Amino acid sequence: DCCGRDGREREGLQMKLGLPDAAFIRGKVPMTKHEIRILTLVKAQIGPRDIVCDIGAGTGSLSIEAARLAPEGHVYAIERKKEAVCLIEANRERFGLENLSVIEAEAPAGLEGLPSVDAAMIGGSGGHLASILDCVAGKMREGGRLVINCITVQTLAEALDYLHAHETVYRYEAVQVQVSRLRRVGPYDMAEAQNPVYIITCTKEA
Numbered sequence: 739d740c741c742g743r744d745g746r747e748r749e750g751l752q753m754k755l756g757l758p759d760a761a762f763i764r765g766k767v768p769m770t771k772h773e774i775r776i777l778t779l780v781k782a783q784i785g786p787r788d789i790v791c792d793i794g795a796g797t798g799s800l801s802i803e804a805a806r807l808a809p810e811g812h813v814y815a816i817e818r819k820k821e822a823v824c825l826i827e828a829n830r831e832r833f834g835l836e837n838l839s840v841i842e843a844e845a846p847a848g849l850e851g852l853p854s855v856d857a858a859m860i861g862g863s864g865g866h867l868a869s870i871l872d873c874v875a876g877k878m879r880e881g882g883r884l885v886i887n888c889i890t891v892q893t894l895a896e897a898l899d900y901l902h903a904h905e906t907v908y909r910y911e912a913v914q915v916q917v918s919r920l921r922r923v924g925p926y927d928m929a930e931a932q933n934p935v936y937i938i939t940c941t942k943e944a
Contacts, residue, residue: 756772756775756776757799759799763825765825770800774887774915777937778800778937781883781939784807784808786809788811789813789856790856790859791855791857792804792859793848793860793861793870793874794816794860794864795826798822798825799829801830801838802838804857805830806835810837811837814838815840816841849874855877855879856879863893868896871897871900875907875942882941884941885937887938888935908940914934916933
């Protein structure tokens, strides 16, 4: 009974979505925050057996959550910065995930050896967004999901230009999200705005 309960607890932890930001080892590397992370993962529709790539993975918060959602699949975190790679590996060890591989490379180079993927997430492109999207299109299965998080309007414009030019490859939708968190100031609570993020969700056409 104890073993059965432990197994159920592990299964519940694998499928639980939306870990708090404080659960991750962070350092000074930018991290996709809690609310945006939840929306990104929901948009990606990651299944338990999916193969996923997380491009520009940063601290690996999205990679960690994706690996927990796909316990029978595999997640590939691609990141070019050594400090960030170390953080992803530390977070992988913290959560005991064997279905997460870290690739230290600058995309699209790190994508070349990957198998076909069911879902892809792009959080950073290093100025190579178009070539990354070309590579992802070649790796993604029909019906696969691609989620692009854009912080700047330039990245948003570049992504939309690409999608307009490749409308036979992807259909897409986009939303802009801005989260404000209440911060205690003396006896008052004041809204503290976070950076707005544009979330583009794409589905690969047949």
